[in-house]
Amino acid sequence: MSSLQxxxxxxxxxxxxxxxxxxxxxxxxxxxxxxxDCLYRVTSAQNMRDGYEAxxxxxxxxxxxxxxxxxxxxxxxxxxxxxxxxxxxxxxxxVAGDMVTSEVxxxxxRIMRDGTTDLFATGRYLDTWRRAGDGLALTTRVVxxxxxxxxxxxxLPL
Amino acid sequence: MSSLQxxxxxxxxxxxxxxxxxxxxxxxxxxxxxxxDCLYRVTSAQNMRDGYEAxxxxxxxxxxxxxxxxxxxxxxxxxxxxxxxxxxxxxxxxVAGDMVTSEVxxxxxRIMRDGTTDLFATGRYLDTWRRAGDGLALTTRVVxxxxxxxxxxxxLPL
Amino acid sequence: MSSLQxxxxxxxxxxxxxxxxxxxxxxxxxxxxxxxDCLYRVTSAQNMRDGYEAxxxxxxxxxxxxxxxxxxxxxxxxxxxxxxxxxxxxxxxxVAGDMVTSEVxxxxxRIMRDGTTDLFATGRYLDTWRRAGDGLALTTRVVxxxxxxxxxxxxLPL
Numbered sequence: 001m002s003s004l005q006x007x008x009x010x011x012x013x014x015x016x017x018x019x020x021x022x023x024x025x026x027x028x029x030x031x032x033x034x035x036x037d038c039l040y041r042v043t044s045a046q047n048m049r050d051g052y053e054a055x056x057x058x059x060x061x062x063x064x065x066x067x068x069x070x071x072x073x074x075x076x077x078x079x080x081x082x083x084x085x086x087x088x089x090x091x092x093x094x095v096a097g098d099m100v101t102s103e104v105x106x107x108x109x110r111i112m113r114d115g116t117t118d119l120f121a122t123g124r125y126l127d128t129w130r131r132a133g134d135g136l137a138l139t140t141r142v143v144x145x146x147x148x149x150x151x152x153x154x155x156l157p158l
Numbered sequence: 159m160s161s162l163q164x165x166x167x168x169x170x171x172x173x174x175x176x177x178x179x180x181x182x183x184x185x186x187x188x189x190x191x192x193x194x195d196c197l198y199r200v201t202s203a204q205n206m207r208d209g210y211e212a213x214x215x216x217x218x219x220x221x222x223x224x225x226x227x228x229x230x231x232x233x234x235x236x237x238x239x240x241x242x243x244x245x246x247x248x249x250x251x252x253v254a255g256d257m258v259t260s261e262v263x264x265x266x267x268r269i270m271r272d273g274t275t276d277l278f279a280t281g282r283y284l285d286t287w288r289r290a291g292d293g294l295a296l297t298t299r300v301v302x303x304x305x306x307x308x309x310x311x312x313x314l315p316l
Numbered sequence: 317m318s319s320l321q322x323x324x325x326x327x328x329x330x331x332x333x334x335x336x337x338x339x340x341x342x343x344x345x346x347x348x349x350x351x352x353d354c355l356y357r358v359t360s361a362q363n364m365r366d367g368y369e370a371x372x373x374x375x376x377x378x379x380x381x382x383x384x385x386x387x388x389x390x391x392x393x394x395x396x397x398x399x400x401x402x403x404x405x406x407x408x409x410x411v412a413g414d415m416v417t418s419e420v421x422x423x424x425x426r427i428m429r430d431g432t433t434d435l436f437a438t439g440r441y442l443d444t445w446r447r448a449g450d451g452l453a454l455t456t457r458v459v460x461x462x463x464x465x466x467x468x469x470x471x472l473p474l
Binding site (some may be wrong): 008009087114115116 | 249261264281305
Binding site (some may be wrong): 164167170171173174175177178181217230239242244245259265269272273274275277 | 321324328361364367403404405406407419421422423435437440441462463464465
């Protein structure tokens, strides 16, 4: 990855693969996008503005990400639904050695079992990636939802 | 097209041109994105999961794609409306000789004559492209809609 | 910027930065995306089809763009809200010397203070960019909204 353009392409590809994994309901593969020592948080723009550390979801290791999948599969309390992510072009915020931070906007539609579709969530991913060989692993993904009303509905990962 | 990155760029450009063609209501140019021996299908995620071959729309030659345009222009039974596609970053699934398969997520908004806008369809395009010279032609486009409720509304191509 | 691909990347990056500026409510930085002798217009697809020059917003210098920001900050009559833009892949329409024209599709969600989220606007940006050094400045941005009902709601820039 010799240039900013190459790096941006690699990140966009990783983002697309991540989104497809969730949208295809292949949750068991979701932890593979993260490094072992990762942090995955879901929070709101209001919390970010107020400087609150509060998170709707807070998982600080790949093991916890895996546990989340198990819990979702076992409990299965949520009504059957699917997501569809559409992401914008990633912006690279910094590059330092093997670490890259980026930001990207997302919209997520939710499709209920009866076919009803609504705009479920919008926001941005604030990511830190570690480059390893040809690949990229997420060391941090902070999902900043624009709306503060997301919490009561959140079931599948974003 | 020497690299995966170049190929992905070419596909993204072709996807954007395809979407603009439909969103600009230039339906007569729509068949030009397809190879002569093409297949265009619209189906649902549920049908795909169940392994059903059933399609909401099934056109298996460029001639049939053209006929569809004529039918839409002549019949004109649908209320006047416009679409707006926004697509994600394409993922390349395979490359074999001149044939490339890719997948991309889409959201389509529908704008009615009175200005009402809603999220009309979400899903993914499963595409096979044939490379010919500098260009790409669709030999197969399977439009997999996330919702099964799309059929009663479908009028313009996706 | 030696190739179409490089140019498209640069435009996509500039578009993403523009969208983040608005979505982050950093309106004061918004004028920086424009050249001094710029034109910023918001109109509807219907107006474009009819050949009307009428615009919902018409700002024909960077100074007027700045004044718009001041007016929005001072008047502040609109209910607090945020936007989330998601853009497609830009299509380059022409390159002539240092001037480049492009088109890109957008969807904008609006998030009200109480968290309500709706699909606020869809359409396309018709842009002319001037290349200067490593950067790109907008000399013209025509925001063509698909719906004609946008006017009564328009507050923040698109």
